[in-house]
Amino acid sequence: MRRVSRPFRVVTWNVNGLRARIDNVSAYLAEKAPDVLLLQETKVDDARFPKVPFLELGYRVEAFGSGGYAGVAVVSKEPVTDVQRGFAEGPPDQAARILAVTVRGVRIYGLYAPNGTKLGSEAFSYKLAWFRRLRDEIAGRFAADDPVLLGGDFNVAPDDRDVYDPEGLRGTLHVSDEERAALADLCAIGLVDCFRSMSDEAGVYSWYDYRHAAFQRRMGMRIDLLLATRPLAERCRAVVHDEAPRAWPSPSDHLPVEGHFDWPP
DNA sequence: ATGACACGCCGAGCGTGA
Numbered sequence: 505m506r507r508v509s510r511p512f513r514v515v516t517w518n519v520n521g522l523r524a525r526i527d528n529v530s531a532y533l534a535e536k537a538p539d540v541l542l543l544q545e546t547k548v549d550d551a552r553f554p555k556v557p558f559l560e561l562g563y564r565v566e567a568f569g570s571g572g573y574a575g576v577a578v579v580s581k582e583p584v585t586d587v588q589r590g591f592a593e594g595p596p597d598q599a600a601r602i603l604a605v606t607v608r609g610v611r612i613y614g615l616y617a618p619n620g621t622k623l624g625s626e627a628f629s630y631k632l633a634w635f636r637r638l639r640d641e642i643a644g645r646f647a648a649d650d651p652v653l654l655g656g657d658f659n660v661a662p663d664d665r666d667v668y669d670p671e672g673l674r675g676t677l678h679v680s681d682e683e684r685a686a687l688a689d690l691c692a693i694g695l696v697d698c699f700r701s702m703s704d705e706a707g708v709y710s711w712y713d714y715r716h717a718a719f720q721r722r723m724g725m726r727i728d729l730l731l732a733t734r735p736l737a738e739r740c741r742a743v744v745h746d747e748a749p750r751a752w753p754s755p756s757d758h759l760p761v762e763g764h765f766d767w768p769p
Numbered sequence: 770a771t772g773a774c775a776c777g778c779c780g781a782g783c784g785t786g787a
Contacts, residue, residue: 520786521776545786547777572777573785619786659787678787713787714774725787757775757787 509739512608512767513538516655516728518616518711518758522546522577523554525756530557532749532760539581540607541760542614544657546575553577566605574599576614576656580607592641598630602638609768610736611646615656620677628682631659635686639693646733648694651767654731657758660687662697665706666726678727696737698730698763699745708745711758719750730763739765 515538519525522543533541546553546569553567558579568589569575578584584605590597592604601616618634621627646652660683664670673679691697699708709724718724730743742764750759 524776545776621785621787657787711787716773727787754775 507768509766509768511539512610512765513762514540514542514612514653514655514730514765515760515762516542516544516614516657516730517760518544518657518728518756520545520547520756520758522548522575523552524754526554526557528749528752528755530561531752532746533558533561533563533579536746536760536762537581538762540612541579542603542612542655543577543579544575544614544616544758546577547572548575566603568600568603570600574601574616576600576603576616578603578605578612578614580605582607586611591637592645594637597634601634610651610653613642613652613654613656615654615658617657617659619659620683623675623677623680623682628677632682632686635690639690642690642695643693648733649735650733651736652695652733653736653763654690654695654729655761655763656729657727658687658729659727660684661725661727662687662700662729665704666709668707668709668723668725678725691731694733695731696734698732698737698740699726699743699761701737701740702743709759710745710761712750714757728758728761730761732763735769736765736767739767739769741766 618631620631710728712719
């Protein structure tokens with residue numbers, strides 16, 4: 505009896521406040537029913553995390569949040585093991601940005617990278633250092649043929665195809681050479697941007713500013729990513745940026761980004 | 770463009786995001 509590969513759908517979504525978005529997230533889950541949903545910017549501490557809507561939809565929840573800032577969660581149909589909150593080693597991070605679990609044999613990191621605030625600021629240095637620390641953790645703990653998936657809001661647009669106005673925005677936050685190098689250094693240890701493994705298309709975005717009617721004007725950036733090691737990336741069948749929830753009432757400014765895999769191989 | 774728009778903070782503007 506050979507192992508039969510099945511659809512394995514993993515979604516990353518920065519919801520910008522889970523309590524403000526719980527109806528949207530519930531509606532999305534009821535409609536799309538992914539296997540795993542990675543949430544960022546839940547902005548809620550674990551004791552106040554709204555678990556019931558997820559349980560009612562047949563999902564398990566692991567949460568990692570502190571107060572009304574940052575915060576991540578992993579929602580899964582299947583059991584999760586080896587739950588890790590924050591970096592695996594060293595001093596605790598200054599915010600809840602990392603939640604790692606194992607599902608169906610895949611090590612999945614749900615990530616909310618620092619924003620960086622302003623080039624040259626202390627927050628910007630922290631952002632670059634956070635990427636180095638993440639790279640070192642992944643490089644130190646996994647081999648290239650381990651199935652590892654990093655999904656989340658990376659707060660970096662990987663290249664000019666990923667921003668609506670690459671000339672006008674050159675060198676600004678999310679688009680700077682330093683940030684792109686930090687992301688490239690992470691990918692260089694053996695991670696593939698799943699969307700880019702499927703498509704060269706420009707103008708596919710995961711975030712649209714609330715201001716300036718940016719969504720209607722297609723002024724966005726692709727900063728929410730699924731990065732996979734080769735065995736998993738080779739099993740990627742599609743990456744879908746679902747624009748529908750961005751048009752719902754009271755939307756998040758980010759789209760859910762859906763990775764479709766055949767897994768296990 | 771010091772703006773815009775939205776969150777959570779605990780009850781009002783403010784810090785923060787992207």
